Amino acid sequence: MKKKTRRRPYAEQRPQDLGGGVWSVPVPIPGNPLGYTLVYAVESPRGPVLVDAGWNHPDAWEALSGGLASLGLDVSEVAGVVVTHFHPDHAGLAGQVRDASGAWIAMHESDAALVRLMIEYAASEQDGFQSDMLRRAGADPSEVRDVMGTRPTPPAAPDRELRDGDLVDLQGRKLRAVHTPGHTPGHICLHLEDADRLFTGDHVLPDITPHIGIYPYDRDDIDPLGDFMESLDRVGELVPLELDAIEALPAHEWIFPDVAARAAEIRHHHEEKLDRLRALLAQRPEPLTIWEVAAMMTWNRPWDDLAPMLKGMAAGEAAAHLRALEARGQVRRVSGVDPVRFQALDS
Structure with a gap:
């Protein structure tokens, strides 16, 4: 079993020069x-390019701009921000960086489409979408009210859209987008090939x-867990023949030496x-409904102890696992019922 490493709190984090013209700033x-x-x-040569930007909050902005300054970099000279995915802890400050420096913002075209949709949707439309999704999953009315909470402001729309294999505009370096859907439809890893x-x-x-x-939970036209597991295999195949491993620079926790080995562990976990x-x-x-299935699954704490928002996320994850089993022909969804229900098929 892999030995657990203690996750260091933010207070113990510091900006770092990682060598080779790469720096990290905890936000x-x-x-x-x-x-x-x-x-x-x-x-x-045109100024630093950021990979992600952090959460849109005054403390986060102070940490980002101050952290860059401590490394001899100026946020006003940032040339671009390439966002690995649209979630607010990654894309939230990209718009403020652009305002301060004139930087471009780039993300995968699939996530860019979602950002535009979020910007266009009125809050009332989002509330109606979410409540109906929860009802169809089997949540009772009181749970629907509890799960629906405030949503962060959508991130800034990107200026540039990336596809799998595109090189980021980074003069003198080779930074290539690797489409790794699953966590979001347009999640990308970025391979610094040089x-x-x-x-x-x-x-x-x-x-x-x-x-x-x-999301919505009962979609049957996508398989994000299947996509994610294929993407894990793909990053494991990026290691050149002459090397044993590629160093991973993740957005959370800590840098680690062997992305392929960890990708294989995560795949095994989901299997x-x-x-x-x-x-x-x-x-x-x-x-069973999606909500009933989520309540049966193992989480980091008992189902009844999960905060309402976390129950909503757990239901989304249960739905993704049910959909993966459905795609493999191991479960079926019962037709003509509301809320949607799933049943195991004989082996």
Whole structure:
């Protein structure tokens, strides 16, 4: 079993020169157990290019701008921000960096489309979408009210869109986008090919695993967990033949030496989770709602102790695992019922 490494709190983090024209700046996420996002800066003749930007909060902005300054970098000289995915702890400050420096913002086209959709949607439309999604999953009315909370402001829309294999505008370096969907549809890792380093965003983290969910929960036209596991295999194949490993520079926790080994561990974790879920469903003769399945699964604390928002995320993850089993022909969704229900198929 992998030995656990103690996650250092934000107060113990410091900006670092990682060598080879790469720096890291820890940026706090207020009120979040993750603690911080590691924002990276990559040297460029036109000014540094940031990988992610951190949460949109005054304390985070002070940490980002001050951290860059402590490394001899000026936020007003940032040339660009490439966002690994649209979540607020990664994209939140990108707009403020652009305002301060005139930098471009780039992200994968799939996440860019989601950002535009979030900007266009009125709050009332989002509330109606979320409440109906929760009801169809089997949450009772009181749970629907509890789960629905405030949402962060959408991130700034990007100026540039990336596709798999595109090189980021980084003069003198080779920083290539690697599409790794799962955590979000447009999540990307960034391979610094001239240094054999991989900025992994949330795709591969050293100790925890990223949230993989389906929204709305009952979609049957996508398989984000299947996509995620294929993406894990893909990053494991990036290691050149002449090397044993590629160093991973993740957005949370700490830098670690072997992205392929950790990707294989995460894949194994999800395979075991799918096996357990299939066995649980096989023990129940009646079809179950997504909410009932989520309550049966193992989380980092008992279901009844989860905060309402975390129950909503757990249901999204349960839905993704059910969808993966459905895609493999191991469970079926019952047609013509509301809320949607799933049942194990005979082996």
